[in-house]
Amino acid sequence: MARIALDAMGGDHAPEAPIAAALLALPELDSTHTIQLVGDAEMVSAEIERQLAGAKGGAMVRDRMTIVDAPDRILMSDKPMAAIRSKPKSSMVVGLQLQADGASEAFVSAGSTGAQMAASTFILGRHAGLTRPAISTLFPTARQQVVMLDSGANVDCSEEELVDFARLGSVYAEDILLRPNPAVALLNIGEEREKGNGAVKKAYELLEQSDLNFLGNIEGRDILAGATEHGAVDVVVCDGFVGNVLLKFYESVPPLIVGLMTRAGVEKHRATAALQGFDYSDYGGAPLLGVKGVSIISHGESSPRALKNALFVALRAVESRMNEHIGRRLEAAHPIAGSGQS
């Protein structure tokens, strides 16, 4: 049984898209799970009625949705920390506070990424030993999905932070992708250990000494193959600047390719079908790993389908107890900083 809070006001298509996502997700979820729609209660309620009008079986899903009132709205133009302080009744703050209060198990939002990072860190707190949480994204490859992190939470990263990202990504790969002993690779400009900038070179050494399954460096050209010459890769570690540039670049490839193909006379449905599995909305949600809880970041432009998938990622994180596993892994790696409860 999980209670998942969904930001009904976050994203370019709110409240329509989040509510449509909830209505898509609920029939596919075990009936013990509920969705908490966090937002302006009147607006959310009206939108639910609008979308359910004329639909059969509305009562069944209606029973498994609760509305949590949050009349304030964080705008994309707001400064993250200022917004979460000055708008305590925003869906972001209220949704995460539910989790801090033990009234919810996960939070999903397509609102401002900066505000979600700040609010998640501030309200849920960080696991002991970790200096910064990281956004973890799934990259489709020719072989299998690969976890890439950080995809944008941290622009300047130390070697220790890169190693912590490897730990976070490994737990994610184990719990969400069900990969035992996930192989970690360090994104670099060459395969040789002496390549890279200062932090990356030192991270290489630390990763070698760690208890992680470290494969060595991975170059940009090997990401889509999902493997280096040393084998298949499950986790790619990089700083948030490189990760963000790469992720956004990657997301822009499929539309361009479909455009080129249709211009070359390939029918659009064939072109789109050819790219199946490379569509971002299949992957939907990027967890902010390292906070004490479950906070899933979705694109501002997320479709109902993308948000539905983000809800599923949230549920898998809850059911697998990913957060607890992350805490244990970090505590083992940072014994002095750890709380000593284990």
Add this chain to the structure above:
Amino acid sequence: MARIALDAMGGDHAPEAPIAAALLALPELDSTHTIQLVGDAEMVSAEIERQLAGAKGGAMVRDRMTIVDAPDRILMSDKPMAAIRSKPKSSMVVGLQLQADGASEAFVSAGSTGAQMAASTFILGRHAGLTRPAISTLFPTARQQVVMLDSGANVDCSEEELVDFARLGSVYAEDILLRPNPAVALLNIGEEREKGNGAVKKAYELLEQSDLNFLGNIEGRDILAGATEHGAVDVVVCDGFVGNVLLKFYESVPPLIVGLMTRAGVEKHRATAALQGFDYSDYGGAPLLGVKGVSIISHGESSPRALKNALFVALRAVESRMNEHIGRRLEAAHPIAGSGQS
């Protein structure tokens, strides 16, 4: 009239590919231009005869090729600086020395990139005021080709270096792509000026104050569009770590897409045709900008066609006097460091 030195021993397919490239290029070049094939004289000579055997008009191209003996061979596994010191008779050193001696106008190689960077900087020297040369690559986009630099020469870059890359790239766009007043964008993780890591944030300010046509930040998702909301982009500036990761990632996209398309039942020739213009071999050569001369870096796996195109890039650089323009631009930007000859 230009004399272009071509490393006959560099790359995965040497000497076959470089010599095939010369034989492809010469009939298309004005008859005043000559190619200097630098490598093991005996091997090069035998390969020329092999490739010309039975071909018509061999004498015409043979007259416009000279062989410059360079029996040493730099291996991909050699340490760059050690190799250029210990192998003075390597094709890399001999080919660049021709230019330093005024006996050649440009150098093209598919050999070790590290050795070519080191040898070019060491033998040709850097323009006054510049701390590091940068590798400049052409990125195909939906709109027009975009110059991206640095694509791998420098992993840690200061804000001043990023601004110098903007200057180098602007001259390249003017002289090689014939774009007047090229628009420069700074690769970043958001469009807002306050985004990015330390060096990038400071570079934003310096670029704003410079005499360059600075458009602001460009995100990963806008590169393939070749434009931001502020207009079309000619030059994308980034450090060599991000640039290298992105470039190698980009190069891996077309083969994957062709694979996906053919698996989906699209005929291979149609798939390949759809991706025309996105094939790296159309672009062939990446100049090392900032050294006093012309040094064009090609992929180790370059095909004869890619190397032919690199020869054309070299020729355009010579004919447009790009190197002189770069010197003047840098001198104007760094008056104290400049030689004061202007």
